[in-house]
Amino acid sequence: MKVTARAHTNIALVKYWGKKDQQLIIPQTDSLSLTLDKFYTDTTVEFQPELKHDQLVVDGQVFAPKQMKKVTRVLDRVRELSNQTLYASVNSTNHVPMAAGLASSASAFAALALSASRSAGLTLSGRDLSRLARRGSGSATRSVFGGLVEWHAGHDDQSSYAEPIMENVGFDIEMLAILIDTKQKKISSRGGMQSSVETSPFYPAWREVVAHDMVAMKQAIQNHDIDQIGHLAEENAMRMHALTLSADPDYTYFDGGTIQAMNLIKGLRNQGVNCYYTMDAGPNVKVIYNQRDRERIINALAPSFGVNNLVVAQPGPGAHLL
Ligand code: 2P0
Numbered sequence: 001m002k003v004t005a006r007a008h009t010n011i012a013l014v015k016y017w018g019k020k021d022q023q024l025i026i027p028q029t030d031s032l033s034l035t036l037d038k039f040y041t042d043t044t045v046e047f048q049p050e051l052k053h054d055q056l057v058v059d060g061q062v063f064a065p066k067q068m069k070k071v072t073r074v075l076d077r078v079r080e081l082s083n084q085t086l087y088a089s090v091n092s093t094n095h096v097p098m099a100a101g102l103a104s105s106a107s108a109f110a111a112l113a114l115s116a117s118r119s120a121g122l123t124l125s126g127r128d129l130s131r132l133a134r135r136g137s138g139s140a141t142r143s144v145f146g147g148l149v150e151w152h153a154g155h156d157d158q159s160s161y162a163e164p165i166m167e168n169v170g171f172d173i174e175m176l177a178i179l180i181d182t183k184q185k186k187i188s189s190r191g192g193m194q195s196s197v198e199t200s201p202f203y204p205a206w207r208e209v210v211a212h213d214m215v216a217m218k219q220a221i222q223n224h225d226i227d228q229i230g231h232l233a234e235e236n237a238m239r240m241h242a243l244t245l246s247a248d249p250d251y252t253y254f255d256g257g258t259i260q261a262m263n264l265i266k267g268l269r270n271q272g273v274n275c276y277y278t279m280d281a282g283p284n285v286k287v288i289y290n291q292r293d294r295e296r297i298i299n300a301l302a303p304s305f306g307v308n309n310l311v312v313a314q315p316g317p318g319a320h321l322l
Contacts, residue, residue, distance in 0.1 A: 007110035007319035037316030043111035051087035082120035109136030110143035130162035146318035169315040180257035189281035196243035230276030
């Protein structure tokens, strides 16, 4: 059966940075994210008797079997769960404004989990779908659900899954992505986070930061307090990035444009506009704010980055069939 699914990417407000189990992708800590409407992946899967191995095409580009290990891992799990041995063809298209470098593995593996499981005849619960997506990429665990989502770290395959906190976000939070550099990142998040776990002396403190921030962030969400959500997200992001600078060898995902954007956002805040920044494993900056302030923020950032490099996103839906 040929099945197509769509999943949207998410941006963590409390970040995931480190694994306890590399194979099963069990994280060191819980995390919490907002799924976005603007950036998504459509993936079509078909298990076919005539195939001699799994096939992967992403945005028209054919992948060699050794370049698709993460995809194979998810497909192997689907074969295991559905008790069959057929190989699959996977065709994936990323929908991001311009080649933005925001096409994340989150949307890709959430879309793959849904399309592959359905194609194999499985109807998994949201929780089990998130556990399947986790086999491909940690952040994909959260993209199975829309809106505000929590990933429970757990301690094994059964206990590490995502759960929606608020699928329909009933307040005016918005995120603006500043596209600073669209080139391939130099340090993979997988390698980066492992190095931080193993070498940063701050790693134990990070676990405490996340335990505190999960509670505070959920409270801020229940209060619909966008300022507090933004403030907590910015602090959490900076503490995550401190794990890169404090690793040995040290590394960073920031570049000059990242720092420039941070300064502009702080400047806006000093003028009374409540906006906050967060960054992931790359130089692009995402701004968190109340949508009523959108115009002032765009006007302040456009002279430096160009209006075409500012993309506004709102809360988006979970993975669904097309
Ligand atoms: C996050 N990031 O919580 C964090 C914050 C980037 C910075 O999850 O190794 O692609 O596939 O589990 O999920 C990016 O890392 O890493 C990520 P793997 P993933 O969104």
